[in-house]
Every structure is written in structure tokens, then in C-alpha cells.
Amino acid sequence: MNVYDLTGRKALVTGGAQGLGAGAAEALVRAGAAVVIGDIQEDAGRASAEALQKTGGTAGFVPLDVTDDASWEAAVGHAVDELGGLDIVVNNAGVEISGLVVDLDPADVRRMLDVNVLGVALGLKHAFRAMRPGGPAGRGGAIVNISSVAATIPFPGIAGYAATKSAVDRLTRVAALESGKLGYGVRVNCLYPGLVPTQMGTRLAQDMETLGLWPSAEAAVGDVIGLTPLGRLGEVSDMADAVVFLASDAARFITGAGLPVDGGMGM
Numbered sequence: 001m002n003v004y005d006l007t008g009r010k011a012l013v014t015g016g017a018q019g020l021g022a023g024a025a026e027a028l029v030r031a032g033a034a035v036v037i038g039d040i041q042e043d044a045g046r047a048s049a050e051a052l053q054k055t056g057g058t059a060g061f062v063p064l065d066v067t068d069d070a071s072w073e074a075a076v077g078h079a080v081d082e083l084g085g086l087d088i089v090v091n092n093a094g095v096e097i098s099g100l101v102v103d104l105d106p107a108d109v110r111r112m113l114d115v116n117v118l119g120v121a122l123g124l125k126h127a128f129r130a131m132r133p134g135g136p137a138g139r140g141g142a143i144v145n146i147s148s149v150a151a152t153i154p155f156p157g158i159a160g161y162a163a164t165k166s167a168v169d170r171l172t173r174v175a176a177l178e179s180g181k182l183g184y185g186v187r188v189n190c191l192y193p194g195l196v197p198t199q200m201g202t203r204l205a206q207d208m209e210t211l212g213l214w215p216s217a218e219a220a221v222g223d224v225i226g227l228t229p230l231g232r233l234g235e236v237s238d239m240a241d242a243v244v245f246l247a248s249d250a251a252r253f254i255t256g257a258g259l260p261v262d263g264g265m266g267m
Helices: 019-030 042-054 069-083 106-131 159-182 199-210 217-226 236-247
Strands: 010-014 034-039 059-063 088-091 141-146 186-193 258-261
Touching: 010 019, 010 069, 010 106, 019 034, 019 042, 019 088, 019 236, 034 042, 034 069, 042 059, 059 069, 069 106, 088 106, 088 236, 106 141, 106 159, 106 186, 141 159, 141 236, 159 186, 186 236, 199 217, 236 258
Parallel strands: 010 034, 010 088, 034 059, 088 141, 141 186, 186 258
Antiparallel strands: none
16 A cells, blocks of 8 residues: 555635745645645646646636635635545645845734734645535545645744744634544644745745845855755755655644655744
8 A cells, every 4th residue: 555645535726826826736636636726826727737747637726716715615625626535635725925024114014924923824724624424525634735844943033934834823723623532633734835936935035135144145055954964955856845745644643743845844
């Protein structure tokens, strides 16, 4: 028996149009799952789903604004109808807006709170409602929330982002406890990804130069690598494979946990 085999599982991945979300969707399909990508970027999201279909996978797209309750309800309903169930939800959608504490912009912080915290909270709400006994899927399952190494270490220039990703950790643990106590049969875990040179990660490095915290983006990246025992940046596949692990039966007795996938940076 291959405990990483997800054949027959149905998954919804938020923020799957690009970056870590697209990588997670690809890895889930590769492991045998059918996937619906939910994203506010409709053209890119459809293109991502079509690319997965061309590999022979089962994949679809649904418009999803993770900050909107009704959008979540519609997206989960669509995923259940299209896939014939729902076993896995990956709360990946997130935004990062750099800034010094002394220059804090309330609008930027509210945006990160809406997407990174409220978006995950609503994802948990609607995943539970679908997957718990009596729900339209009703077979239990697994939720994987994407936090960040920023939740485990202090790093300058990202106070608001770090705060929201710390909140994802707390949401994960409380939700896991509620699921267990109420018999939902849904495991809830989160990942702490390290720095990955996606569009978001590259922009973050550039922001460190703009904010005057490092002399260049390259210097910032070099220092991050220097803080990482494995001596390199993360790759999308590193994070995606960890999502598959937490969604699979290999993690069947793991819930309420945060898994660092950061090359040791946050230890």
C-alpha cells in the first residue's frame, strides 16, 4: 500500500493560479487526486487547470475571493459537485506587503488580515461544513493551511505579514481541536514554508533593498541562505510535496501540527 497515493481523493486549492498554490495543485494531481483551483485571478487560474488537464490529470477552476463568505460557499459547492466530493482543502492564498513598523500603513495591514487570516478562517469554516458527517461530502478529510517561516522567526520589514501568518498557526490548532472534539473526521495542519523564489519571494527580497534593510536584494537572499542549515532557498516542489504528505494517509495520525519546510531556518 502506498500511503502517499491520493487516487480517488478530491481537492480544492486556493491561490492555485501561480506560485506555491500551482505547485501544490500539480503535486496533488501527480499523486492521483482530482483538483479544483480556486483563485481571484480567473485567466491564470483557468490556464493552470488546463495545464494540469494536459498532463492527464483531472482539474478544474472556480472563481474564489477568499475574503468573501458567499464566494467560499459557492466555490466549495462547485468543487463538491464537479468532483463528486471533497477530501482535501489547501488554504494557500495569501498576500505579503512589506513595510517598516515605523511606516505602517493600516490599509496594507487590513489587506493582509483579510486575505491571510479571514481567508483561512472562512476556508476552515466551509471545508468543515462540507466534509463533516452530514455535509455534502461527509467523509472527513484533511485541511492544509499555508503559514510561513515568518511565523517562527523575527525578520525585519514584514511585521504585518508575520503577524497574519502567526494567526494561521493558531487558527490551525484551534480548528484541529474543534474537529476532533466534534467528530468531524477532518485533520487540520499547516506548513511553514521558507523563502522560495516565486514572484512573491523575489519581490520580498527586492523590498528589503527598497526599505534600506539590505544593500541589495542579492545580499538579502544571501543572508537568508546563510541562516538556512541546508544552504539553499526552498523550491516550489519542496513545499508541494509536503502538502501531499499532510493530505495523505502517511499523516493519518497528525493533526494540529505545524510542519517547517524551511531548510532548518526556523529552528
